[in-house]
Amino acid sequence: MSERVGIEVSLAVAEAVGLCDVDVVAAYPITPQTHIVEHLSELVAEGRLDAEFIPVESEHSAMSACVGSSAAGARTFTSTSSQGYALMSEVCFIASTLRLPIVMAVANRALSAPISIWNDHADLMFARDSGWIQLVATSGQQAVDLSVMAFRIAEDKRVSLPVQVNLDGFIMSHVIEPLFLPDAEEIKRFLPPFQPLLRLDPARPITIGPVGMPDVYTEARKAHDEVLKASKAVILEVFDEFAKQFGRRYELIETYRVEDADTIIVAMGSISQTASTAVDAMREKGLRVGMASICLFRPFPAAELAGVIGRAKNLVLLDRATVFAGGEISGPVALEVKSALFDRGLSPKVANFLVGLGGRDVTQQNFEEMVERVVTAKNGDLPPYEFINVRE
Amino acid sequence: MIEIRFHGRGGQGAVTSAELTAQAAIEEGKFAQAFPSFGPERRGAPVMAFVRVGEAPIVTREKVYEPDIVIVLDPTLLKIVNVEDGLKNGGIVILNTPKDASEVRRESGIKARLATVDGSRIAVETMRVPIANTTMLGALVKVTGIISMSCLQGPIKRRFGPIGEKNLSACSRAFEETRIVEE
Numbered sequence: 157m158s159e160r161v162g163i164e165v166s167l168a169v170a171e172a173v174g175l176c177d178v179d180v181v182a183a184y185p186i187t188p189q190t191h192i193v194e195h196l197s198e199l200v201a202e203g204r205l206d207a208e209f210i211p212v213e214s215e216h217s218a219m220s221a222c223v224g225s226s227a228a229g230a231r232t233f234t235s236t237s238s239q240g241y242a243l244m245s246e247v248c249f250i251a252s253t254l255r256l257p258i259v260m261a262v263a264n265r266a267l268s269a270p271i272s273i274w275n276d277h278a279d280l281m282f283a284r285d286s287g288w289i290q291l292v293a294t295s296g297q298q299a300v301d302l303s304v305m306a307f308r309i310a311e312d313k314r315v316s317l318p319v320q321v322n323l324d325g326f327i328m329s330h331v332i333e334p335l336f337l338p339d340a341e342e343i344k345r346f347l348p349p350f351q352p353l354l355r356l357d358p359a360r361p362i363t364i365g366p367v368g369m370p371d372v373y374t375e376a377r378k379a380h381d382e383v384l385k386a387s388k389a390v391i392l393e394v395f396d397e398f399a400k401q402f403g404r405r406y407e408l409i410e411t412y413r414v415e416d417a418d419t420i421i422v423a424m425g426s427i428s429q430t431a432s433t434a435v436d437a438m439r440e441k442g443l444r445v446g447m448a449s450i451c452l453f454r455p456f457p458a459a460e461l462a463g464v465i466g467r468a469k470n471l472v473l474l475d476r477a478t479v480f481a482g483g484e485i486s487g488p489v490a491l492e493v494k495s496a497l498f499d500r501g502l503s504p505k506v507a508n509f510l511v512g513l514g515g516r517d518v519t520q521q522n523f524e525e526m527v528e529r530v531v532t533a534k535n536g537d538l539p540p541y542e543f544i545n546v547r548e
Numbered sequence: 549m550i551e552i553r554f555h556g557r558g559g560q561g562a563v564t565s566a567e568l569t570a571q572a573a574i575e576e577g578k579f580a581q582a583f584p585s586f587g588p589e590r591r592g593a594p595v596m597a598f599v600r601v602g603e604a605p606i607v608t609r610e611k612v613y614e615p616d617i618v619i620v621l622d623p624t625l626l627k628i629v630n631v632e633d634g635l636k637n638g639g640i641v642i643l644n645t646p647k648d649a650s651e652v653r654r655e656s657g658i659k660a661r662l663a664t665v666d667g668s669r670i671a672v673e674t675m676r677v678p679i680a681n682t683t684m685l686g687a688l689v690k691v692t693g694i695i696s697m698s699c700l701q702g703p704i705k706r707r708f709g710p711i712g713e714k715n716l717s718a719c720s721r722a723f724e725e726t727r728i729v730e731e
Binding site for chain 1: 580
């Protein structure tokens with residue numbers, strides 16, 4: 157039976173990963189991810205988790221160790237944030253095309269400079285083109301549940317790709333809240349043992365990751381792209397299986413009061429929860445506002461999103477990372493959304509806001525102001541994106 | 549929904565107090581959030597921690613700007629921190645101090661409702677350490693009733709193991725000795 161406990165989300169994620177019976181954890185501590193691997197190392201040291209904990213000397217080594225252990229057939233987990241991701245990114249691109257089902261929690265944090273340990277989505281966006289599946293948690297419970305589902309998605313033979321579980325640093329990772337922790341037996345029923353497609357084995361030597369001459373590189377890229385695209389169906393299947401067993405259903409796009417909404421806020425991560433409080437407040441005033449939260453960034457669920465937001469007249473698109481494009485194009489989330497709309501011939505009024513950068517709070521009032529901005533603006537007046545809540 | 553802000557100095561356990569409060573509320577079947585002020589932590593520097601407690605699921609991820617209750621673990625903070633900042637009308641400041649309320653008002657200029665208890669003395673007498681974070685939870689129970697003494701037992705025992713009982717008796721003494729002063 158699941159137990160309702162008051163626990164820090166990071167610790168709950170570590171507990172869930174431990175219950176998934178990982179074989180190898182290789183990680184380097186970095187704020188705000190530290191509590192996750194710290195707790196996993198405790199579980200190993202206390203004998204509660206039978207795994208190899210490799211305290212490496214850098215994130216580059218962490219991901220390198222993960223590549224080796226996953227290729228040897230071990231269920232492998234790591235976690236990082238921000239600069240840590242930046243340092244390991246070289247190896248991340250390799251892990252995905254080698255089709256290694258590593259699971260990595262990313263406690264999202266801004267990239268330097270200026271040095272910031274606080275939350276935004278710069279690391280998530282930096283990882284966008286690395287060929288990993290990118291899940292994004294809206295709530296603490298979802299961060300825990302996605303951590304379990306991530307192994308099943310990653311290790312499914314139709315997928316065999318690494319999976320990132322993104323959770324907002326501090327504002328989610330460091331919050332104590334009531335969470336249901338699955339128990340070991342339940343997880344055993346949900347998550348079959350890892351059976352790799354191929355495995356490094358000294359008795360039957362193979363080579364993985366050699367040079368790809370021009371006559372195979374394009375094929376490797378296309379194969380990777382196809383399997384990433386196809387993983388969406390498996391992700392939906394796993395969400396469904398999870399709902400059947402644990403009673404908590406997740407969607408690629410989580411929605412709140414969108415059915416009759418004229419204006420929809422499209423967000424990603426835990427600020428969606430704050431957005432839902434603004435939706436309630438504005439509904440009280442008679443404004444038909446709803447919220448859609450993107451829970452899968454790669455592969456991007458364009459059709460599902462268009463299905464949710466396609467009828468809205470106004471959209472508030474939120475980005476928590478900058479695109480340095482000199483004001484000519486929108487932020488990274490808005491780019492995806494606008495592209496999905498354009499491909500379907502839809503052209504609602506769209507405002508894109510850059511919010512919550514480097515730990516700046518995004519309040520209920522901010523959401524109400526953003527909705528008002530898009531509702532009152534004339535269509536041609538809205539720039540590709542705007543920073544809000546900025547001291548000038 | 550009730551919002552609480554803890555003021556302490558790094559190392560005095562403000563974050564632990566917040567955590568225990570949320571866990572006690574969750575144990576009662578309520579909903580709660582606890583979180584530190586996010587950033588580098590330095591021993592001795594002023595720190596804050598926050599709690600929300602409610603009867604319905606708490607979904608906001610905003611910071612706490614207008615607390616209903618402020619708890620001050622260290623009386624020396626009154627000289628350097630405006631502990632009444634953002635406090636809601638009708639809100640209350642719960643203060644660890646050996647002084648009586650009128651003296652505190654005169655010295656600090658606090659205008660809000662006030663509850664005082666000599667938490668450091670109770671902590672020293674009960675646990676032989678001048679760390680009043682769990683002690684002050686007894687004052688919180690007395691003043692607000694948002695969590696109960698019985699629901700604090702589990703979280704405090706789990707957190708402190710063999711010295712959990714002493715923390716609980718410090719808590720009970722603070723509950724008895726806390727004085728609430730209106731206006």
